[in-house]
Amino acid sequence: MRQDHIISAKQLSRADIEEVLDRAADIAADPGAFADRHDDALLGLLFFEPSTRTKMSFTAAMKRLGGDVVDMGTVESSSVKKGESLADTVRVVEGYADALVLRHPSEGSAKMASDYVDVPLINAGDGAGQHPTQTLLDLYTIRENAGFDDLTIGIMGDLKYGRTVHSLAHALTEFDARQHFVSPESLQLPRSVRYDLHEAGADVREHTSLEPVLSELDVLYVTRIQAERFPDESEYREVAGEYQIDAGTLADAKDDLTVMHPLPRVDEIDHEIDATEHAKYFQQAHNGVPVRMAILDMVLEGER
Amino acid sequence: MRQDHIISAKQLSRADIEEVLDRAADIAADPGAFADRHDDALLGLLFFEPSTRTKMSFTAAMKRLGGDVVDMGTVESSSVKKGESLADTVRVVEGYADALVLRHPSEGSAKMASDYVDVPLINAGDGAGQHPTQTLLDLYTIRENAGFDDLTIGIMGDLKYGRTVHSLAHALTEFDARQHFVSPESLQLPRSVRYDLHEAGADVREHTSLEPVLSELDVLYVTRIQAERFPDESEYREVAGEYQIDAGTLADAKDDLTVMHPLPRVDEIDHEIDATEHAKYFQQAHNGVPVRMAILDMVLEGER
């Protein structure tokens, strides 16, 4: 893989993805071997939206490689509020760092910003757009737990607004996975995503209930249904309640079903599942470190 | 000392405390010898409340040991505001770091959080609960300046709400100190703390004025009386004024009286005292670095 920028999971071929996952596996197996690999490198962090997992795991990843970060801080503490354009901000900050990570609320902002800079830029989420490093850590977690051979995955919850889900579904078409989408009717896949998956030759089915497909699944990927998507609180509660899982729900699942969630969760997965072998969502979050180390290692390597 | 987590000063025996203070003294005497001690270690910072001294000194301590930090940032910039539970947050963040420091507004939160993680967790203040590293740096400062032999200490100000004071008073029972508590009646020690000290065999007396005991003191520990504890501003001013000290107040004190304060101070200690030999409150704040280096060194050592 030789990538100047990491903007979208769609830019990555199956070979690219496997190269990242293989390197991440090497890192996870022997992190000490990578501890001084990018000793003098600085990563610029530009987070225009709140983030815990993504920002902390990029920071940990860079520091586990021996490097360090230079953080813009919150929008409120920066000169962005003085009216500076994103193009100007990234052109300034590229002078302070060897690579940039950008999270921004506007779809397409990462691509636009990447056109202005010479250092590699990694998209850490652009609104309803892409979040490729999340997709890669999701794929890593799937490969680690279920493997890609003959994979059947269920993706449940908010399929309309969840960029994580769109990205993952698209990437899974590279691995010939059978995909079952489970959601309330009002939160089904957008037409454009459905079309896109169809074009990519995906094996996709849509459902309004988990029950009929649960027993076939190797992986169940749960996402949060947000109250603000519904006209009122009571309607939200009624709908959301049907897409929550607990130990009872999983009674009919395969013994080795892997349950994933991009986090934060609220009520979608009952806490009693945390202690079961199914629960891989914390491991999934932790996988952000080796996967982002692999990505940083590759883009910084390209810079040398 | 082999501690998985540092939750409360009460968990520490006299031997534990002295082990920390001895190591802190070793570090203060030759910081260079510890400069690369935890080169590849990361400390996760989870501050759910504002902090200057505690957060900065933990950061400095970790970096003086050669390590680095991964900071959640403010609650506003994190996904906590999306409704994630503390248990979930710490289980995610433990994947990014080798130890955690937690400050949280709810009493008992540190103990609860520690039950969910495998890496060592250090309580940096849990509401009205404990703040053990503050107690250790207070003890270090007392030992350094007055010693523990035949120690007489006065603790003055808000004794009702000050967790710092409760923790310190309890720890001092391990050293057979004579303790004089000086406060307005409305801010006296809570019954539970008084009982607790009594059970521990403490030599404790309570006063509403500093004057009768001042001349006996080796250490005077001053805390801030907060306006919000009083029904109105005028009552606050009247009461608070009686518990402020200036050069005149200290005329009858021992020449080597050590004056301490956990900071920030507002009007409790007049600035004219800053230049006197009595003033040890800035040194006390600075002691946060070697003491926290010692604590981090011990918990990270346990991890290897």
Place this chain on the structure above:
Amino acid sequence: MRQDHIISAKQLSRADIEEVLDRAADIAADPGAFADRHDDALLGLLFFEPSTRTKMSFTAAMKRLGGDVVDMGTVESSSVKKGESLADTVRVVEGYADALVLRHPSEGSAKMASDYVDVPLINAGDGAGQHPTQTLLDLYTIRENAGFDDLTIGIMGDLKYGRTVHSLAHALTEFDARQHFVSPESLQLPRSVRYDLHEAGADVREHTSLEPVLSELDVLYVTRIQAERFPDESEYREVAGEYQIDAGTLADAKDDLTVMHPLPRVDEIDHEIDATEHAKYFQQAHNGVPVRMAILDMVLEGER
């Protein structure tokens, strides 16, 4: 140069300035030679006002020297809001770091703070006062692009409130530059600054339009005219519009005219200029790193 604190550009002689610029040039030519120079040093960051460029470039500079930072964070996340005085805050924080960088909204605050600490303190902007490291990076950029010999500079925009401009103008008197000031009448140089420049023997002229002097300029330094300086929006737009430059404006300029701006810009410089050889404002921002590395290297060297 042996400076305990860097408070004002006015404290720097021509020889001091050239020593900094020479060291910055050495660093820019071979940054690797400085990569481990201050391995065990910590820089305390105290930013009481928002900042992107200054804070990030100090951070990058310190880390490029092998050192690290300890950041107070925003005022909201610190104990400053509990009413602690600046004098107390700096006396606490000096215990956590080997040097301090302070940005504060009150003019004179950096000088005041420096009187309370033993470690070197660098002023990173004190309200309407000084911002000496900005002046040094401006001078570095001028020297790099136009040189100081027989220099003619135009300084345009808000000359009344811009501390950057006052500082730079004063420093340029050390280099016998011809200075043309271009601004609306309501935003001309304050009397005190004009007097000060006169006393320093400056060759200064004032204009309300760029046109008559443009063709003579080697450097054009543009600053932002802020809407809040005007009684109403329409008056602001009318005036500001006359002090914006685009490719057309520069038709009569020298081919090697250097255009600078302290950033952030809003509309003062049209984006079509970004791609021309005139545009040096991003390079100017980037120069913050080697220049601040040079300054930090000097003050930390003094500390050893």
